[in-house]
Amino acid sequence: xxxxxxxxxxxxxxxxxxxxxxxxxxxxxxxxxxxxNPPKFTGIANYVYLFTQDTVFMKFVLPNTFLxxxxxxxxxxxxxxxxxxxxxxxxxxxxxxxxLCIYVPSMLGQVFIGVIWxxxxxxxxxxxxxAILLQLGWIxxxxxxxxxxxxxxxxxxIVSLWSSMGIGFLSMIxxxxxINREIYEAAYIxxxxxxxxxxxxxxxPSMKPQMLFGAVMSITSAFNMGWIGVTLAGVNPTPAYSGxxxxxxxxxxxxxxxxxxxxxxxxxxxxIIVYAFNLLAHRFFDEND
Numbered sequence: 001x002x003x004x005x006x007x008x009x010x011x012x013x014x015x016x017x018x019x020x021x022x023x024x025x026x027x028x029x030x031x032x033x034x035x036x037n038p039p040k041f042t043g044i045a046n047y048v049y050l051f052t053q054d055t056v057f058m059k060f061v062l063p064n065t066f067l068x069x070x071x072x073x074x075x076x077x078x079x080x081x082x083x084x085x086x087x088x089x090x091x092x093x094x095x096x097x098x099x100l101c102i103y104v105p106s107m108l109g110q111v112f113i114g115v116i117w118x119x120x121x122x123x124x125x126x127x128x129x130x131a132i133l134l135q136l137g138w139i140x141x142x143x144x145x146x147x148x149x150x151x152x153x154x155x156x157x158i159v160s161l162w163s164s165m166g167i168g169f170l171s172m173i174x175x176x177x178x179i180n181r182e183i184y185e186a187a188y189i190x191x192x193x194x195x196x197x198x199x200x201x202x203x204x205p206s207m208k209p210q211m212l213f214g215a216v217m218s219i220t221s222a223f224n225m226g227w228i229g230v231t232l233a234g235v236n237p238t239p240a241y242s243g244x245x246x247x248x249x250x251x252x253x254x255x256x257x258x259x260x261x262x263x264x265x266x267x268x269x270x271x272i273i274v275y276a277f278n279l280l281a282h283r284f285f286d287e288n289d
Contacts, residue, residue, distance in 0.1 A: 022271070028264035035258050046265035057266070060241035061249045064153065065223070068245060069277070071157050073222030076164035077215060083165065084172035085199065099173060106166035113231045117159050121145040121232070146232050149242030156229050156243045163228075166221065168214030175210030176203060208285045215281035223247070223274050246270045 029046055031039035050057060083102065087095045105112060120128045123144035130142040145151045179202070184192075187202050204211060229243030230236045236252055238244050246266060254263030 025264045025267050025271075028261050029268045031261040031264075032259075033261040033264075035260055039261065042261070046262050049262070050265055050269065056237075056241060056244070057249060061244050061246055064241075064244055065246045065273075067153070068157065068160070068225075069219070069222045072160045072164060072225070073218050073277075076161050076222070077168070077218040079161065080165055080169040080214060080218070081172050081211075084169060084176055085203065087173060088176040095173075099170070102165045103170060105163040106169075110227070110231060112163070113159055113228060117155075118146065118232060118234075121155055123147060146234075147239050149240035152229070152233070152239055152242040155232060159232065160222075160225055160228055164218070164221065166217065168217035171210045171213050171217075172207070175207030179203065179206045212281060212285035215285060216278055219277045219281060220274060223270060223277075226251070246273075 028039060030041060030043060032042050032046075033039040087098055090098075119126075122128075122130065123146060124142050125131060125134065127142065127145070129145065130139070133139045134142070143151070145155060183206060184198060184202055187198065192198060192201065223245075224247060226245035226247030229238045229245065230248060230251075233239055233243065236248055236256065238248065247270070250263050250266050250270070253259045253266065
């Protein structure tokens with residue numbers, strides 16, 4: 001009984017802010033709801049439309065989301081570990097300063113993207129990228145980087161990787177620094193030959209909790225960074241749907257078209273996808289394995 005009393009604040013907060021909204025979203029996904037009129041039950045019509053008639057979702061949104069999640073989620077995760085490992089090899093003071101510099105963009109990413117990155121890829125001669133390319137003679141006229149579908153996803157990925165070193169990155173540094181050095185010494189005595197084997201056989205197995213936490217954070221953030229494309233383009237949908245992710249599709253239907261029932265349906269699909277990826281992360285880094 002005491003345990004339930006102690007858990008009650010968490011249970012209450014979890015229910016109010018997570019469980020109830022998820023259940024309400026799942027319920028609304030089976031309705032048509034425009035915010036003004038009461039929800040009208042339509043069964044699985046929204047799901048049928050999603051997979052059979054929503055060509056934007058199947059042709060652009062879903063492929064973009066998986067491409068972005070794989071490159072930014074997995075790539076950002078690997079990059080976070082490698083940078084954390086390299087920083088762990090240097091002295092404390094420069095490590096702290098460099099870690100702070102790398103971590104700051106994850107906190108101020110939206111401000112930097114709205115000011116700096118839009119200036120870098122501005123479509124006129126004042127844009128840094130256009131100015132450099134014009135000066136080198138590689139182009140004859142400025143390129144509309146943020147309005148051209150050919151470049152937009154690549155720019156989104158670059159900006160996302162730059163701002164992806166967040167809490168997961170810090171947890172990896174902490175995990176590496178807290179590994180007992182005697183384990184490394186014992187491993188080299190047992191036949192360990194180089195730093196790569198050290199990483200594979202000692203470092204990663206010794207910090208599975210931090211690796212799992214970093215994987216979950218990386219996956220969750222990768223599926224929730226549609227705002228980067230909107231911030232860069234200044235509009236939703238993004239140019240020719242080239243940077244349109246599932247979260248942008250939800251915002252488009254939910255807050256622009258006010259088709260809340262359909263937006264809830266897409267939200268449920270996003271929840272299922274993220275949950276599946278998180279199960280995969282647990283499979284790789286579960287301490288019981």
